Amino acid sequence: MSNDTKIAIITGGSRGLGRNAAVHLARRGVASILTYNTNRAEADAAVAEVEAAGAKAVALQLDVGEAASFSDFAGAVEASLKGTFGQERFDFLVNNAGMGLHAAFTDTTVADFDRLMNVHLKGPFFLTQRLLPLMKDGGRILNVSTGLARFSLPGYAAYATMKGGVEVLTRYLAKELGPRGITVNTLAPGAIETDFGAARCATTRRSTRWWRR
Numbered sequence: 001m002s003n004d005t006k007i008a009i010i011t012g013g014s015r016g017l018g019r020n021a022a023v024h025l026a027r028r029g030v031a032s033i034l035t036y037n038t039n040r041a042e043a044d045a046a047v048a049e050v051e052a053a054g055a056k057a058v059a060l061q062l063d064v065g066e067a068a069s070f071s072d073f074a075g076a077v078e079a080s081l082k083g084t085f086g087q088e089r090f091d092f093l094v095n096n097a098g099m100g101l102h103a104a105f106t107d108t109t110v111a112d113f114d115r116l117m118n119v120h121l122k123g124p125f126f127l128t129q130r131l132l133p134l135m136k137d138g139g140r141i142l143n144v145s146t147g148l149a150r151f152s153l154p155g156y157a158a159y160a161t162m163k164g165g166v167e168v169l170t171r172y173l174a175k176e177l178g179p180r181g182i183t184v185n186t187l188a189p190g191a192i193e194t195d196f197g198a199a200r201c202a203t204t205r206r207s208t209r210w211w212r213r
């Protein structure tokens with residue numbers, strides 16, 4: 001593999017939007033280190049799909065809710081960069097991994113809140129911090145938020161609160177990493193029919209009709 005091949009780390013790249021991103025990047029010649037949390041078989045299928053689309057890929061296990069594991073993860077990334085890609089650094093980080101929660105504000109528990117905060121806010125914050133020394137100057141960071149951080153639907157207070165935090169973090173990172181030429185952006189999708197909330201999509205489509213007009 002040539003030394004100027006670009007490499008993306010995509011958390012939650014084994015399914016849904018992350019996997020789709022990895023396949024699209026592969027069509028442009030970008031290799032991927034994609035992560036999974038629990039489902040190794042899906043991660044292997046994603047690697048095969050990325051490779052069929054024309055780029056190298058490797059799957060690493062990562063729970064973005066476990067900040068204590070990020071040093072080990074960074075070690076695994078370093079080993080993959082050298083062993084699989086023959087490089088020291090990567091180019092792009094997509095903070096995408098996550099799960100949803102649909103619960104009324106009054107029903108949301110402290111445990112629900114903590115789980116969402118660990119995965120969607122604390123995770124991207126400290127994972128990015130830990131991986132930055134391995135990122136090339138001039139790199140790109142994309143933080144996946146949600147449209148729910150910009151409009152309000154009952155049932156998503158805790159989830160959207162974390163994503164709102166990620167949007168603030170994105171602006172601060174853009175300022176602080178600017179001197180290294182690293183750009184940091186938010187992607188805030190509307191409802192997309194992945195495993196994440198397929199059952200909710202129909203409801204969301206109906207209830208968001210007012211803002212699409």
Ligand SMILES: NC(=O)c1ccc[n+]([C@@H]2O[C@H](COP(=O)([O-])OP(=O)(O)OC[C@H]3O[C@@H](n4cnc5c(N)ncnc54)[C@H](OP(=O)(O)O)[C@@H]3O)[C@@H](O)[C@H]2O)c1
Nearest residue numbers: 012015016017036037038039063064097098191192194196
């Ligand atoms: N789909 C939508 O409508 C929508 C809309 C707006 C924003 N988003 C955001 O887009 C991102 C991706 O969503 P998606 O729809 O692609 O979801 P998905 O299809 O359910 O895929 C989720 C991915 O994240 C991984 N993951 C889940 N919990 C994790 C954890 N604690 N640590 C590490 N990895 C974890 C999963 O790995 P395993 O399978 O191994 O567990 C899987 O690879 C999320 O941040 C979500 O909030 C989605």
